[in-house]
Amino acid sequence: MARRTTKTARKKAARQPQRVQGLGSPRRPRGAAKTFTSRSIPVDFASSRHRLTRADLEISGIFHGESSYEGRIFFNNPKATAATPKTARSGYAGSFHIFGHGGCLGDPGHCEVNEHNRDAFDFRYPHPLTPARKRVNVTKPLQEAAKRGRTVTVTIVPVVTAANRLCDIVNVFRCENMQFVTYD
Amino acid sequence: MANELRMRLGVHNLSSDQVGAFREAYRQMMSINDNRGYNFFAGLHGAPNWFCWHHQQNATSALRMQIFLPWHRAYLYNFELAMRDRVPDITLPWWDWTLGAPRQSGLPAIFTDPRDGTKPNPLLRFRIDLPNSNPPVNHNTTRSPGDPSDLQGQTGPGADGLLDQTDWSDFTDGLEDLHDFVHGWVSGDMGNIGTAAYDPIFWSHHAMIDRLWWIWQARHGNANISTDLLDVVLQPFNLRVRDVLNANDLGYDYAAAQGVIAIGGTGNG
Numbered sequence: 001m002a003r004r005t006t007k008t009a010r011k012k013a014a015r016q017p018q019r020v021q022g023l024g025s026p027r028r029p030r031g032a033a034k035t036f037t038s039r040s041i042p043v044d045f046a047s048s049r050h051r052l053t054r055a056d057l058e059i060s061g062i063f064h065g066e067s068s069y070e071g072r073i074f075f076n077n078p079k080a081t082a083a084t085p086k087t088a089r090s091g092y093a094g095s096f097h098i099f100g101h102g103g104c105l106g107d108p109g110h111c112e113v114n115e116h117n118r119d120a121f122d123f124r125y126p127h128p129l130t131p132a133r134k135r136v137n138v139t140k141p142l143q144e145a146a147k148r149g150r151t152v153t154v155t156i157v158p159v160v161t162a163a164n165r166l167c168d169i170v171n172v173f174r175c176e177n178m179q180f181v182t183y184d
Numbered sequence: 185m186a187n188e189l190r191m192r193l194g195v196h197n198l199s200s201d202q203v204g205a206f207r208e209a210y211r212q213m214m215s216i217n218d219n220r221g222y223n224f225f226a227g228l229h230g231a232p233n234w235f236c237w238h239h240q241q242n243a244t245s246a247l248r249m250q251i252f253l254p255w256h257r258a259y260l261y262n263f264e265l266a267m268r269d270r271v272p273d274i275t276l277p278w279w280d281w282t283l284g285a286p287r288q289s290g291l292p293a294i295f296t297d298p299r300d301g302t303k304p305n306p307l308l309r310f311r312i313d314l315p316n317s318n319p320p321v322n323h324n325t326t327r328s329p330g331d332p333s334d335l336q337g338q339t340g341p342g343a344d345g346l347l348d349q350t351d352w353s354d355f356t357d358g359l360e361d362l363h364d365f366v367h368g369w370v371s372g373d374m375g376n377i378g379t380a381a382y383d384p385i386f387w388s389h390h391a392m393i394d395r396l397w398w399i400w401q402a403r404h405g406n407a408n409i410s411t412d413l414l415d416v417v418l419q420p421f422n423l424r425v426r427d428v429l430n431a432n433d434l435g436y437d438y439a440a441a442q443g444v445i446a447i448g449g450t451g452n453g
Contacts, residue, residue, distance in 0.1 A: 023319045025326040026375045064239055068368045068375045097364035099238055102376025105231045105317040125237075125419065126249065132239030135357055161330075161368030162375020166319075 026068075026102060026162035033069070033158040033172040037078040040151035045182060047146040054183040055139045057154065059096065061131040061176020065111055066167035068100040072157040073136060075145045082159045091155075093141035096134040103166025131176065142180070154178065189437045190268075192395070195277045195292045195388055197439070203294050205274050210306040210384055212270040222310065225263050228420065229381035231317050235420055238360070238377060250353060250409075251416055252360045253397045254425040256390050258418040261434050263387060275436065278391035281366055282340040290332035291370070295385045307384045312373070325383045328371040335369050338362075347400055352409040355400055363393050395438045398431050 046052055057073060074080040077091035086092040104111035113127045145152045158172040198206065213222040229236040237255035264276045279292055295307045314321040329335075342362045349355040366389055373379040380386050406429055414426040431437060 021319060022323065023317075023321045024323055025372050026379070028328055028371055062239075068364070068371075070365070070368060097361050097368060099364040099367045099380075100376055102230070102378035105314070105319070105321065105378055107318050128234050128236075128238075134361065135354075162328075162371045164376065 023105070023164055023166065026164045026167075029067075029160050029163050029169045031169065032082060033067075033160055034170050035080065035158070036156045036173055038154040038178065040153055041180070042150060043142065043146040043152045044150065045180075046142045048143075051184050052139070052143070052182055054137060055142045056135045056181045057093070057138045057178065058133070058135050058181050059175050059178045060133045062098065062134060063174040064098050064132045065101045065129050066103050067098075067158075067160045067163040067169060067172050068102075069098050069158045069160045069172050071096045071098065071134075071173055072159060073138065074155040074157065075138075075141055075152045076149070078153055078155050080155050080157050082157055084157070088141065088144065091141075091145075093138045094136040096136050098132065098134075100162065100167070101129060102162075102164055105166075135181075138180075189432060190275050190435055192275045192391060192436055192438050193277050194439070195279045195294060196283060196287055198277055198294070202277075204300075205271050206277060206294075207300050207306050209267040209271040209274045211303070213266060214306055214310060220266055220269065223313075225259075225266060226310070226312075226381040226386075227314075228259070229386075230376075230378035231314050231321065233420075236377065236381075249413075249416070250356050251413060251418065251425060252363075253356055253393070254413075254416075254428050255418050257394050257397070257428045257431070257434075258421040258423045260387065260390055260394055261423075261428070261436075262421055264436070276391050277388055278395050278438070279385065279388035280392055281335050281369075281389075282343050284336040284340070285332075290329055290335060291327065291385065295388075310382050310384060312379060312382045321379070325374075325379065326372040327374060327383065327385075330369045330371070335366070338365055338369075343396055346396065347403065349400075350404055350407060352407045355404075355407070359393060359396060359400075363389075394431075398438055401429070
């Protein structure tokens with residue numbers, strides 16, 4: 001009898017949806033997130049021969065669905081890490097900050113961005129996870145880099161400030177495009 | 185009901201009576217489970233309703249929908265009215281993270297004291313209970329603040345630089361980035377969009393953001409804010425962007441004085 005009850009209970013349990021463990025508070029994780037380094041970009045446009053009042057590093061298509069983090073920008077320092085000082089000497093050019101969504105707390109598909117399916121009569125707000133865009137004024141460090149050489153590499157070091165277990169804390173910085181935008 | 189502007193004050197300038205009233209408003213709101221209560225308002229920002237507006241999003245709109253500041257002004261306005269339904273003369277105080285020691289070091293004590301007399305301090309934490317989220321969330325909010333010198337070191341110069349900006353787009357993007365930094369500095373539940381508004385310090389952090397926008401507006405007007413944005417509806421509130429541009433039209437202002445230092449009279453005046 002006892003054996004039959006156990007079997008029934010097992011069958012019943014198999015029909016029930018899996019009980020998912022509750023989500024705890026976000027924390028500052030240990031361990032390094034993956035850095036990104038661009039190819040070498042010619043920077044003649046920022047040399048003293050050219051009139052330039054401002055240069056921004058524009059990063060578009062930034063994924064912001066998981067961790068919050070600081071993106072530290074370094075020029076010509078592909079070995080930069082979270083421990084690298086934020087000084088001109090180390091190539092530090094500025095930071096941007098992402099206030100992350102904290103992972104998906106909805107049912108399957110909740111955090112999928114389907115903006116391409118919209119038509120002209122769709123007046124709903126864009127999906128909250130439509131990628132973000134950040135601009136960082138890098139005029140002075142770029143001009144300094146142009147004085148020292150012909151090219152610059154851009155390294156982004158993500159330093160995670162808040163993540164829960166739904167967040168990938170290695171592949172933190174994800175973007176579609178990055179460009180320098182200059183103003184005369 | 186008087187039709188005078190209600191004045192928002194700095195957290196660091198509140199008298200003990202004002203701190204008591206502020207805590208009482210939160211305590212009462214936290215005890216209400218319907219749409220007048222704290223849980224309802226916190227749930228509008230992130231989980232489970234996700235109405236908040238962050239990051240200028242660039243997939244479909246040429247406008248880039250820079251409505252981070254207007255949306256949060258409407259949000260705080262509604263929250264403050266709900267507070268005043270509980271404690272009539274209360275206003276939402278701002279947390280000025282640019283202040284350094286000895287006036288402040290990191291999180292203000294009114295938010296970190298474990299007790300309020302004989303009762304728990306309602307500004308310390310709130311119980312998040314989202315049984316229908318996936319995975320479910322049920323825990324007390326926590327914080328994991330960074331180094332206080334980083335907070336002041338980053339936000340002081342950052343705020344000063346922003347107030348000198350003359351372009352709306354530069355200003356709102358820059359202020360949002362500073363806002364993002366502070367969320368990350370506090371960390372814990374404040375560190376992610378989904379749970380941030382459940383932390384009681386969220387509202388005073390955003391009052392500071394709103395105050396900086398208001399100061400910037402006093403200097404630069406509305407500058408070159410896109411006219412195409414003005415009729416955007418700030419869901420789920422009964423307000424459009426144009427309705428929230430003037431804080432005085434919403435019935436509030438920010439106290440101009442940061443501090444009052446008593447000197448005294450001659451004794452025979």
